[in-house]
Amino acid sequence: MRLIGKQLASKLLWVLGQVLLLPTLLMTSVQAFGASDAVVDEAQRWGLNMTEGVTAVSHEIYDLHMLIFWICVWIGVVVFGIMFYSMIMHRKSSGAVPAKFHESTAVELAWTLIPALILVMMAIPATSSLIKIYDSSEAEINIKIVGYQWKWQYEYLGEDVSFFSNLTTPQDEIYGLAPKGEHYLLEVDEPLVIPVNKKVRFLITANDVLHAWWVPALAVKRDAIPGFVNDAWTIVDEPGIYRGQCAELCGKAHGFMPIVVHAMEEADYANWLAGKKEEAEELKAAMSQTFTMDELYARGEKVYQANCVACHGANGGGGLGPSLVGTGITTGPINAHINVMVNGVAGNAVMPVFGNQLNNIDLASVITFKRNAWGNNMGDQLQPVDILTFKKNQ
Amino acid sequence: MSTDTNSSVEGYEHYYVPEQSAFPILASIGLFALIFGLATFLNELQAEVTGAGRYVAIAGFAMLSATLFSWFRQTIIENMSGMNSAQLKRSYVWGMGWFIFSEVMFFAAFFGALYYVRNLAGPWLGGEGEKGQYMELAKMWAASGYEYTWPPLSTPDEAVNGAKAVFQGAGEGNSMYPSDAHNGLALWLPMWNTILLLSSSVTVHIAHIGLKEGNRAKFKGWLLATVILAIAFLFLQVAEYYEAYVHLGLTLESGIYGTTFFMLTGFHGFHVFLGMTMLLIMFLRSTKGHFSHDDCFGFEAASWYWHFVDVVWVCLFFFVYII
Amino acid sequence: MGDHGPAKGFGRWLFTTNHKDIGSMYLWFSFAMFLMGGVFALVIRAELFQPGLQLVEPEFFNQMTTMHGLVMVFGAVMPAFVGLANWMIPMMVGAPDMALPRMNNWSFWILPFAFTLLASTLLMEGGGPNFGWTFYAPLSTTYAPPSVTYFIFAVHIMGASSIMGSINIIATILNMRAPGMTLMKMPLFVWTWLITAYLLIAVMPVLAGCVTMMLMDIHFGTSFFSAAGGGDPVLFQHVFWFFGHPEVYIMILPAFGIVSAIIPTFARKPLFGYASMVYATASIAFLSFIVWAHHMFTVGMPIAGELFFMYATMLIAVPTGVKVFNWVSTMFRGSMTFETPMLFAIAFVILFTIGGFSGLMLSIAPADFQYHDTYFVVAHFHYVLVPGAVFSIFAAVYYWLPKWCGNMYDERLGKAHFWLSFVGLNLTFFPMHFVGLAGMPRRIPDYALQFADFNQIASMGAFLFGFSQVFFLFIVIKTIRGGEKATDAVWDNPEGLEWTVASPAPYHTFTTPPPVK
Ligand code: HEA
Ligand code: HEA
Ligand code: CUA
Numbered sequence A: 001m002r003l004i005g006k007q008l009a010s011k012l013l014w015v016l017g018q019v020l021l022l023p024t025l026l027m028t029s030v031q032a033f034g035a036s037d038a039v040v041d042e043a044q045r046w047g048l049n050m051t052e053g054v055t056a057v058s059h060e061i062y063d064l065h066m067l068i069f070w071i072c073v074w075i076g077v078v079v080f081g082i083m084f085y086s087m088i089m090h091r092k093s094s095g096a097v098p099a100k101f102h103e104s105t106a107v108e109l110a111w112t113l114i115p116a117l118i119l120v121m122m123a124i125p126a127t128s129s130l131i132k133i134y135d136s137s138e139a140e141i142n143i144k145i146v147g148y149q150w151k152w153q154y155e156y157l158g159e160d161v162s163f164f165s166n167l168t169t170p171q172d173e174i175y176g177l178a179p180k181g182e183h184y185l186l187e188v189d190e191p192l193v194i195p196v197n198k199k200v201r202f203l204i205t206a207n208d209v210l211h212a213w214w215v216p217a218l219a220v221k222r223d224a225i226p227g228f229v230n231d232a233w234t235i236v237d238e239p240g241i242y243r244g245q246c247a248e249l250c251g252k253a254h255g256f257m258p259i260v261v262h263a264m265e266e267a268d269y270a271n272w273l274a275g276k277k278e279e280a281e282e283l284k285a286a287m288s289q290t291f292t293m294d295e296l297y298a299r300g301e302k303v304y305q306a307n308c309v310a311c312h313g314a315n316g317g318g319g320l321g322p323s324l325v326g327t328g329i330t331t332g333p334i335n336a337h338i339n340v341m342v343n344g345v346a347g348n349a350v351m352p353v354f355g356n357q358l359n360n361i362d363l364a365s366v367i368t369f370k371r372n373a374w375g376n377n378m379g380d381q382l383q384p385v386d387i388l389t390f391k392k393n394q
Numbered sequence B: 001m002s003t004d005t006n007s008s009v010e011g012y013e014h015y016y017v018p019e020q021s022a023f024p025i026l027a028s029i030g031l032f033a034l035i036f037g038l039a040t041f042l043n044e045l046q047a048e049v050t051g052a053g054r055y056v057a058i059a060g061f062a063m064l065s066a067t068l069f070s071w072f073r074q075t076i077i078e079n080m081s082g083m084n085s086a087q088l089k090r091s092y093v094w095g096m097g098w099f100i101f102s103e104v105m106f107f108a109a110f111f112g113a114l115y116y117v118r119n120l121a122g123p124w125l126g127g128e129g130e131k132g133q134y135m136e137l138a139k140m141w142a143a144s145g146y147e148y149t150w151p152p153l154s155t156p157d158e159a160v161n162g163a164k165a166v167f168q169g170a171g172e173g174n175s176m177y178p179s180d181a182h183n184g185l186a187l188w189l190p191m192w193n194t195i196l197l198l199s200s201s202v203t204v205h206i207a208h209i210g211l212k213e214g215n216r217a218k219f220k221g222w223l224l225a226t227v228i229l230a231i232a233f234l235f236l237q238v239a240e241y242y243e244a245y246v247h248l249g250l251t252l253e254s255g256i257y258g259t260t261f262f263m264l265t266g267f268h269g270f271h272v273f274l275g276m277t278m279l280l281i282m283f284l285r286s287t288k289g290h291f292s293h294d295d296c297f298g299f300e301a302a303s304w305y306w307h308f309v310d311v312v313w314v315c316l317f318f319f320v321y322i323i
Numbered sequence C: 001m002g003d004h005g006p007a008k009g010f011g012r013w014l015f016t017t018n019h020k021d022i023g024s025m026y027l028w029f030s031f032a033m034f035l036m037g038g039v040f041a042l043v044i045r046a047e048l049f050q051p052g053l054q055l056v057e058p059e060f061f062n063q064m065t066t067m068h069g070l071v072m073v074f075g076a077v078m079p080a081f082v083g084l085a086n087w088m089i090p091m092m093v094g095a096p097d098m099a100l101p102r103m104n105n106w107s108f109w110i111l112p113f114a115f116t117l118l119a120s121t122l123l124m125e126g127g128g129p130n131f132g133w134t135f136y137a138p139l140s141t142t143y144a145p146p147s148v149t150y151f152i153f154a155v156h157i158m159g160a161s162s163i164m165g166s167i168n169i170i171a172t173i174l175n176m177r178a179p180g181m182t183l184m185k186m187p188l189f190v191w192t193w194l195i196t197a198y199l200l201i202a203v204m205p206v207l208a209g210c211v212t213m214m215l216m217d218i219h220f221g222t223s224f225f226s227a228a229g230g231g232d233p234v235l236f237q238h239v240f241w242f243f244g245h246p247e248v249y250i251m252i253l254p255a256f257g258i259v260s261a262i263i264p265t266f267a268r269k270p271l272f273g274y275a276s277m278v279y280a281t282a283s284i285a286f287l288s289f290i291v292w293a294h295h296m297f298t299v300g301m302p303i304a305g306e307l308f309f310m311y312a313t314m315l316i317a318v319p320t321g322v323k324v325f326n327w328v329s330t331m332f333r334g335s336m337t338f339e340t341p342m343l344f345a346i347a348f349v350i351l352f353t354i355g356g357f358s359g360l361m362l363s364i365a366p367a368d369f370q371y372h373d374t375y376f377v378v379a380h381f382h383y384v385l386v387p388g389a390v391f392s393i394f395a396a397v398y399y400w401l402p403k404w405c406g407n408m409y410d411e412r413l414g415k416a417h418f419w420l421s422f423v424g425l426n427l428t429f430f431p432m433h434f435v436g437l438a439g440m441p442r443r444i445p446d447y448a449l450q451f452a453d454f455n456q457i458a459s460m461g462a463f464l465f466g467f468s469q470v471f472f473l474f475i476v477i478k479t480i481r482g483g484e485k486a487t488d489a490v491w492d493n494p495e496g497l498e499w500t501v502a503s504p505a506p507y508h509t510f511t512t513p514p515p516v517k
């Protein structure tokens, strides 16, 4: 038995030596070709590999990925090499006579221990990366991210700035009625804006079902879990626009809730933030204003397109949600209508509760819009104060 | 037939392989009707309509029970007429053993859930621990004043929505602890249940000894005692549920405490009911003269099941009521 | 009784207690489900052929993804292995039949009902299950269509079927072996199934518990998965994956057994390292209970959990590696021929290992933050499932079909089936690694433009692969209906009791136990 073990081991070593030469040759030739820009461009267009990203963590993950990848390739080359060697050399048709050996403690021990050692080698860098990723302390900016079916809300904690981010790709592009734009499905109305070179902490949660906030270039992926808070962080090195997608099945429009992160120089970020705050102030002021029917209608149509179209259809004809044309609530008493919009539909989790997703102006205008669009012609209208009163009286 | 009769092994008893049987297909149809009807019934309840669901379910249940009854009857007849070899009986032993193991794993899922919500998720919701630390910052439950305790006196929902909450905690009385003011230890129902169930494990064991000794009176008497103890247990459990629902306001909807409490004790109670039924059938069989000291697998299976139910209760008593 | 032939007519199949009949029914059922699940996959691939929504609405697409996963896992792969177990285990251990023959029939007949119910949900109001085969709460509870109740009960009875089937298999193996057939003499297929059956009995009840919790949350107001009541949606995932991870090994361990039977036969050399194969299988089974949360690296577990599950998962590479090395050593210095079963077995070793490598990459928690829920994962599990589990089933069918029906299959057609499948499958699933790494999430009906090219290739490959399976059906039917008569041994000196009986195997074999050396 021991003899066979030795024989086998030396044979294995020999074959190993042979096959190890092969990929070295291969790699050098690939590198020789790889130098040509055309090949690189082509590979990039097809998107072959994980992005290296723009943060220290994303680089680390990329390196880890490549390390494990090459280890697997080499193990594969050795194992498959030996296998193909025997498939070529030890076939019956070329007169091979089967050997008799069928076990060897030495060899079996070796191929238990060596892979275990390789695994330890992998585990060390993986552990250190993980510890780094989990350390979200000392962040300078805290942003709460809330996943909704099917949009993201960003709230800059302590800054009084909060907004929703919706897909802007038109339905026509999706249904092939218009040519698809460059950032098809990866474009939003309001991107998340963060400064470069600052530690930004994300507090991620969800409002309805699970979502996952993922931007490959930042190597941040965290599930958004209703009722619980997950944290993640990033420090972006380069200004730019980075795109990602929701990465946890969240229902019908799971494929249609992109994420866009706009990383800016610090000064630009400060400007942007100031602008946002101003906007918020203006909005507050507008809450007590009175709008004309046309203003309400036009604004309401926009709100509808951004928030309702996915379920109630482009012309209110219904889909996942019921038709809003000429039916009960939309053409019924206006208070019931406000109630549905502010509190949702009792016992139905699909129709969202918009009371704190939309501001009072938007609520007033979308209700006004619905009551007068698509031939509903109710003729009545609401002002933001009406919503306020309604909410107060609850 | 070429090679399968080429030799016979010394001392081999023929293994009885039943011929065609209609039981499996009938049982499948019954089972299908049962679950289809049940699902329809539940959806009808949800939608607040009345429909045929309940009748389909009842018909399915009747068919399934009738089939299983005849099936077991057939098996018993075969055994009584001496068709079963020792090897075949061992197959039943293995079968019952692994079935009980599967039941253990079913309970494990619920005990695991209890562990998880009590020791991990609960504290996080209350803003404690590695994962709770951001609750305040993110203005979630803890920020509205939710504090985690076990047993929970309120739900996170209540902390935020007050009386409008869907999940209403059971308030003051939701604990069934011995320390509860209105319940002295002597009146503490779960303890009585523990005593009942533990002694029923003993009685069924004595019955077994009686059978082994060939003392049929002892066997039947103690078996009947076991069944009575089981019924007493179920009776007390119903009383406990009544108390919880009517006086303590502790219900399935009372957030996670009611959820885990009723699911664990409820499934256990259901298994007690099953075990009690098995033992009752064994008792009825014993009055017909079934079982002998060396051929009593049916009874033994029921008694193993009973011991299993007992062990689950001990775990329950410890994890649900005491700690 | 004893030497009876099969009963006549339809009743033979409805009422049978014969392990061979039941095995055949399982196999036919599983193939039908494979085609059905495959058609769902083809709907997915057709929609993903190019960006934009062309054929189906997102809502229906999600139902297709869900049903494809469920049907393939519970309808195609698992019943196929149970079918093989039914056919082969009694013959391999020298038993007259399965230990509990009537219950055996019940385990089978539950399945057609369960899947009829499951498939019928597609026609119900509100549509069928649309929450993925992993049915994460609360999408599958509070936000689910009403048909979820039917889905829950269908899963319950499927579980009952699996548990009864497994109890039967364990009882057969432990109690019905011919005298002299010690545990360490059992063929590896029997060993792997013994351990698989153990896994099944341990985890199917947990799945039952999981769907029961869903049922309670949906209909009885409990709050297992709702933070508002003090529960946690992540609890669902823990319970599900405690079942789900062992489940994936349930779909591969019997495959290991099959390959361990086939390679020695065609290498004409005894299996290398029989004992270590047994220990490796047992270690994989043990480890499979403590790695479940590697599917949940991104849910935000505390770091200690993250590290524990990463290390435990990586460890599985060791026993699995032992198996791969043993197979390679079995071939080494053998005297090989490459009949169809052997081709499938060799492709299994290579492609499964590739799938294992990508699994190892996924197990690296930090890297999984980039891989998770992308097509890289889809590529991983199709590599272990399609050229893994499914190829092993093809291999088994070609290997044992002559024993079952007495006729040789047509070697030329068999090889053609192999090569078509091999090419089709790699075209389908290899490009998924690339789109996954490039950032394409899974379970989406429409995607950004940069993923278009590889998706197109994948879709074409899927249709090639799919239609090759219809060709397989043709080959099998042709073989059953006639062809060159097979000898009793069928192959060159194969090992095992099943080769000592006639071809086709008589209706009842080993009514008295055979002698075992
Ligand atoms: C048959 C089914 C099967 C099998 C066998 C495996 C095997 C493995 N799987 Fe896989 N897996 C699935 C089916 C399977 N998986 C499915 C269905 C999913 C997705 C579920 C869903 O979300 O829908 C999944 C998902 C999945 C994930 C989650 C990914 C995610 O969602 O983010 C992970 C992460 O760790 C993982 C890891 C592994 C590992 C480490 C193995 C190991 O067992 C592999 C071990 C094998 C080898 C490594 C190759 C051979 C070894 C050698 C040659 C030795 C030397 C090698 C080294 C030392 C590197 N799998
Ligand atoms: C054993 C399991 C198994 C098998 C064999 C397969 C086989 C295939 N799978 Fe899949 N797959 C899963 C298990 C499996 N799969 C799981 C668990 C998921 C995850 C689900 C989830 O996300 O929830 C998944 C998800 C999944 C996706 C991702 C979907 C998404 O994320 O949205 C895709 C996409 O391409 C895919 C494709 C395929 C293809 C092309 C095949 C091919 O191999 C199929 C081959 C095709 C056929 C066999 C059809 C042949 C039939 C005909 C040609 C018609 C003839 C008709 C008659 C004769 C009546 N599968
Ligand atoms: Cu949100 Cu997917």
Ligand SMILES: [Cu+2]
Binding pocket: C244, C245, C248, C292, C294, C295
């Ligand atoms: Cu897994």
